Amino acid sequence: MDSSNDDALDIIITNVVATFRTRCHLNLRTIALEGTNVIYKPEVGKVLMKLRKPKITASIWSSGKIICTGATSEDDAKVGARRLARCLQKLGFKVRFSAFKVVNVLAVCSMPFAIHLVDFTKNNRPIASYEPELHPAATYRIKHLKATIQVFSTGSLTVTGPNVQNVATAVEQVYPLLFECQKPLREKRRGELRSQE
Amino acid sequence: MSRSALSCPGCGSSNIIDDDLYAQSQLVCVDCGAVVSEGSLADEHVEGSGVNFVRATTSAKKPCPNLIKGLQRVKVICQTLRVHSGIENLSQSHYQQAYQHDSFINVSLQKKDVLAGCCVLVSCRLLNWPITMGTIGCLVDADLEMVGAVYREMVKILNIVAPIISVTDVMEAHVQEYKISSLHVPEDLAENPKDLTKRAVALVELAADTWIVTGRRPIPIMMAAIYLAWQSLKPTKQRLKFSLDKFCQIAKVNKHRPAMKRIAEMKGVLCKLGKEIPWVSEAVTADNIVLHVADVLQHRYTLLKRAQRSHEKALLDNCEVSCGDSQTEDGGAPSQISDFVNETSNSSSVEQCEPHSEQGNGCDNTCTVSDPHGDSQKSQGPASNWGKRVLFAPPCVVNAKRRRAEQPELKDVTGDEEISDSEIDSYIRTPKEARDFALNQKMLSVLKSQKS
Numbered sequence: 001m002d003s004s005n006d007d008a009l010d011i012i013i014t015n016v017v018a019t020f021r022t023r024c025h026l027n028l029r030t031i032a033l034e035g036t037n038v039i040y041k042p043e044v045g046k047v048l049m050k051l052r053k054p055k056i057t058a059s060i061w062s063s064g065k066i067i068c069t070g071a072t073s074e075d076d077a078k079v080g081a082r083r084l085a086r087c088l089q090k091l092g093f094k095v096r097f098s099a100f101k102v103v104n105v106l107a108v109c110s111m112p113f114a115i116h117l118v119d120f121t122k123n124n125r126p127i128a129s130y131e132p133e134l135h136p137a138a139t140y141r142i143k144h145l146k147a148t149i150q151v152f153s154t155g156s157l158t159v160t161g162p163n164v165q166n167v168a169t170a171v172e173q174v175y176p177l178l179f180e181c182q183k184p185l186r187e188k189r190r191g192e193l194r195s196q197e
Numbered sequence: 198m199s200r201s202a203l204s205c206p207g208c209g210s211s212n213i214i215d216d217d218l219y220a221q222s223q224l225v226c227v228d229c230g231a232v233v234s235e236g237s238l239a240d241e242h243v244e245g246s247g248v249n250f251v252r253a254t255t256s257a258k259k260p261c262p263n264l265i266k267g268l269q270r271v272k273v274i275c276q277t278l279r280v281h282s283g284i285e286n287l288s289q290s291h292y293q294q295a296y297q298h299d300s301f302i303n304v305s306l307q308k309k310d311v312l313a314g315c316c317v318l319v320s321c322r323l324l325n326w327p328i329t330m331g332t333i334g335c336l337v338d339a340d341l342e343m344v345g346a347v348y349r350e351m352v353k354i355l356n357i358v359a360p361i362i363s364v365t366d367v368m369e370a371h372v373q374e375y376k377i378s379s380l381h382v383p384e385d386l387a388e389n390p391k392d393l394t395k396r397a398v399a400l401v402e403l404a405a406d407t408w409i410v411t412g413r414r415p416i417p418i419m420m421a422a423i424y425l426a427w428q429s430l431k432p433t434k435q436r437l438k439f440s441l442d443k444f445c446q447i448a449k450v451n452k453h454r455p456a457m458k459r460i461a462e463m464k465g466v467l468c469k470l471g472k473e474i475p476w477v478s479e480a481v482t483a484d485n486i487v488l489h490v491a492d493v494l495q496h497r498y499t500l501l502k503r504a505q506r507s508h509e510k511a512l513l514d515n516c517e518v519s520c521g522d523s524q525t526e527d528g529g530a531p532s533q534i535s536d537f538v539n540e541t542s543n544s545s546s547v548e549q550c551e552p553h554s555e556q557g558n559g560c561d562n563t564c565t566v567s568d569p570h571g572d573s574q575k576s577q578g579p580a581s582n583w584g585k586r587v588l589f590a591p592p593c594v595v596n597a598k599r600r601r602a603e604q605p606e607l608k609d610v611t612g613d614e615e616i617s618d619s620e621i622d623s624y625i626r627t628p629k630e631a632r633d634f635a636l637n638q639k640m641l642s643v644l645k646s647q648k649s
Binding site: 112113114115116117118121122125126130131132133134136137152153154155 | 358590
């Protein structure tokens with residue numbers, strides 16, 4: 001997706017998490033014994049099934065709720081979920097594909113400049129928070145988009161949001177704020193380092 | 198008083214009075230003393246409304262003893278840190294508020310202790326008293342993760358926005374922990390805390406300008422700065438031979454492993470600036486830079502400008518060489534012109550030549566963060582290479598980790614290729630193999646039919 005300046009910023013989606021329901025009870029033991037590429041976790045009460053194409057991992061619960069992770073786009077997630085439902089149908093369950101919802105999208109983006117996190121946090125005070133002793137990145141939460149952006153000093157960003165559109169909008173929103181904090185503001189910072197705000 | 202209507206059954210007189218025995222009312226004849234009638238104790242009606250059992254037996258609500266202990270703990274922590282009363286009062290009120298919130302009322306006593314520490318921490322931050330989370334962690338005897346989690350939760354509940362401490366503010370308090378004054382160590386190793394603080398603060402400021410501080414934990418940076426400051430204040434052979442381990446031993450502090458990396462990074466920066474000192478003739482390396490630290494710090498802004506100028510000149514020379522070979526491409530990459538030097542005349546030519554030098558350098562850099570379906574060289578160039586292009590950049594960018602490139606699936610093998618005559622033998626079974634195979638298949642099918 002393009003951002004609002006000349007260079008296109010590459011926003012790479014690394015993970016899409018989606019859930020759906022099969023509307024029927026699933027026998028985990030049957031799936032574990034007869035399914036292919038499955039891992040049974042009886043202590044937790046779920047089965048992990050991995051699909052090769054699209055590359056997704058699904059957690060299957062006996063209630064019929066399934067969580068698919070590892071897809072790289074929303075469409076991939078849907079295709080994978082449908083393929084999974086088909087696999088379960090072949091195993092003999094009366095599966096119906098319903099309530100498909102993309103729950104979380106994780107994307108990374110890289111700015112071609114370093115960011116001064118202290119300045120960035122000070123400029124965006126209540127929305128951004130930065131604790132260098134706990135985590136090396138500043139966290140910026142956009143409430144109305146329900147997106148969280150973690151900004152690293154190297155210019156890398158990780159964005160999580162409920163869908164791809166929100167993630168892209170979040171990056172576009174935060175870009176100008178990052179752009180103005182890209183260099184250490186020499187004169188201003190020299191004064192700030194000595195005094196306290 | 199006498200009752201007119203009644204008459205005593207014994208003597209018949211009408212002189213009857215109310216004479217209550219204890220709580221029981223009685224009508225008694227005055228003349229003969231006979232009891233005419235008495236009330237029943239059970240019929241006595243109580244004045245006032247009835248009180249139910251539960252309310253009658255509960256005692257008044259006492260303040261929670263753990264809350265009182267917690268407030269006391271907050272006070273003790275404040276006194277240990279020797280903060281002023283404003284901070285003490287503020288932290289106590291924060292604690293009271295946070296304690297009674299749902300997230301903290303039912304947690305373990307250890308967490309409540311950590312909460313006390315976090316209240317003190319946030320009050321110190323709000324009232325500009327520099328203190329690190331590490332100190333609080335030591336005081337409440339909990340690791341940084343727990344302190345961090347409780348701190349975040351508390352700040353969310355109480356809706357506080359606390360200012361971030363800068364490393365230079367905390368430096369003075371941190372230096373006090375190092376037992377390196379003349380009272381604790383021999384004279385040749387001792388150092389005045391004030392001088393040490395001043396030198397270390399200058400080092401940290403330089404590190405902050407050159408991207409070493411942003412995003413890193415403050416304590417290892419401070420440790421590295423103090424160590425280098427101590428070495429450079431009196432750069433004798435003995436001090437130069439002291440490793441960080443030994444220094445921490447004599448100063449009686451716990452060594453932090455990242456401090457070693459910070460020392461190396463700081464020395465790198467100092468070397469880059471040390472090269473620009475005009476009166477130093479011999480080569481400046483990591484070994485002898487400590488001798489020149491004082492000079493570098495004193496003239497650091499000038500040296501930074503000079504270093505930037507010579508770096509840009511070097512870049513210009515580089516791309517002039519490669520300019521002639523490669524084709525002219527409109528450089529879309531915004532070059533990061535530092536604001537150390539405002540050189541407008543140079544900048545335009547540098548901007549145009551940047552993509553060429555990148556294309557020269559970009560080949561040996563594996564693409565780290567760009568789109569896997571990477572569109573063009575110039576969009577890959579800025580992302581992977583701007584760290585090398587600039588004089589100072591965050592160390593993670595300069596030494597970018599090579600991402601493990603995904604092995605491309607063998608798309609060119611389809612299975613329909615021609616097999617040459619020389620290879621055909623390896624694909625066809627020998628007659629013996631064919632017989633064995635047929636036998637095995639027969640046995641398997643027999644076994645299967647036996648099972649079912």
